[in-house]
Amino acid sequence: MLSDRASPGLKLAAGAGLAFLHLPILLIFLYAFTTEEKSYAFPPPGLTTQWFGIAWNREDIWPPLILSLQVAAIATVLALILGTLAAGAMARSRFFGQNQIALLLILPIALPGVVTGIALRSAFSMLDIPYSTWTIILGHATFCIVIVFNNAVARMRRLSGAILEASADLGANAFQTFRHILLPNLGTALLAGGMLAFALSFDEVIVTTFTAGQQSTLPIWMLEELVRPHQRPVTNVVAIVVFLVTVIPILLAYRLTIRGTEIAGGGK
């Protein structure tokens, strides 16, 4: 019979696994405060907050940061529109080839980034599309749509179909039903999906390297910075920024979807 309690060995192994996953992240934070700028010596010889000021004044950080925010914001908006529409089609009707199309919609997130990146790159060059902010946005939108789609479709399936019928019964046309009934009930799911999509886009590296051309997003700037020997802790400061911009939306999204289940379940 299976025991409810884990053995000490298993607990130890699980603890070690978690430590292996998360201690390096703590080191990143630690090295943002080190006085040593050329190598990551452990333990740090001294602690300082000067790198935050230096990072603020480094002019080469701002363009990648702004580009990353811009790309993430636009890719998220695109994903919200297209992902919601796709979810509407999938959840509310049955049609020929539906499962295949659903699979195609989800595929970009399952495909390795390298494959998506190469595919987009060759498509862009075949169509003579010059690399620009828009090519990065398109690359990111491929997987951002999936995130929004998945969130929206799950909520729509839980939503009682009867409330949409009730709306039509009371005289609402399709648009009014969408605006007054569907959208408010999808709200938190869309917000969560949008924030996750934003976070994913903000720290994406692989697809971006294939679609960015000469521009650098913040993660790519960090990769390039790692090979340079001076002012290394600045990279760690930026890493903290990326961490915060990514983790906070994901945590908020998690809380929203948890609470969303109660809201959507209240339909009956």
Next chain:
Amino acid sequence: MTLAVEFQKVSRHFGQVKAVDRVDLAIAEGAFFAMLGPSGSGKTTCLRLISGFETPTSGTIRIMGEDVSRTPPHLRNVNTVFQDYALFPHMNVRDNVAYGLMVKGVDKRSRLDRAEELLAQVKLAGYGDRKPGQLSGGQRQRVALARALINEPRVLLLDEPLGALDLKLREAMQDELKALQKRLGITFVFVTHDQNEALSMADSLAVFSEGRIAQIGTPADIYDRPATRFVADFVGSSNVLPPGLTRALGGPAAWASLRPEATRLSAAGPVTGTVTALRYQGAGTRVLLTLQGTDIAAFVPAGQPLPEPGSTIGIAFDPAALHVMEGA
């Protein structure tokens, strides 16, 4: 007399399944009409054909004389009280009730005033600010009713309106719905699988079986003179006599129904059988006996002598009470 709802040879098939099959139906304006039947008999599909959520495979549907066979739900002047009510969870009660006027573009002030009036009519004044999740089942039902009435429909459809309520509340709501319908004077069409509910509330009812209407009539018609064995069985409590027994009891060789209330016990009966059980029912006792292999119930009013279970006895009845049914 105007017909509120009229079906002419209406069918709704889902692939091979004939959910509704060549149904003719005429519901008079101002009627309290019930559609009764077991689940899967087509009654709910018929209701959805009236509301417009199903379109007929063939046939014509008219509402107040107008052909609506292809009219989408939001353009029909009928409203529905849904099973489980389908209240909008993100809106408060007042906005739920006012929804029908909001989508018509009625200004906020007048539509909320009107919603309050309707809430008062269903005895929910003061509940406007609550969310549906904060109401009891009976209160939600009243909100659903008020919401469906705000557009002043000519026909109100009710889908198993009392199914989710407990027994006591259900009986109170039956009286209230009946009174409301009288006061408003509009046509109510309600679907139920509960024969008592249908018989006690409706002016007339249709009994559905396998996508067709087995019988249409007043509650008395259906109860006293069931047209088929199915109706007699489903509407219940009537004795169904096979041809051999009908004949042995002095009737023709045909299927017949006989109400327990019209059946007396008689030691001199032409056919005798064994008493299997006695069921006390307040105003009297229902005596169950087996005659020629058929279970028969007889009603003995309180105060009259009762037979012992296992004893042998026969039945007697006024020949007029024996109702011969058509078909098998």
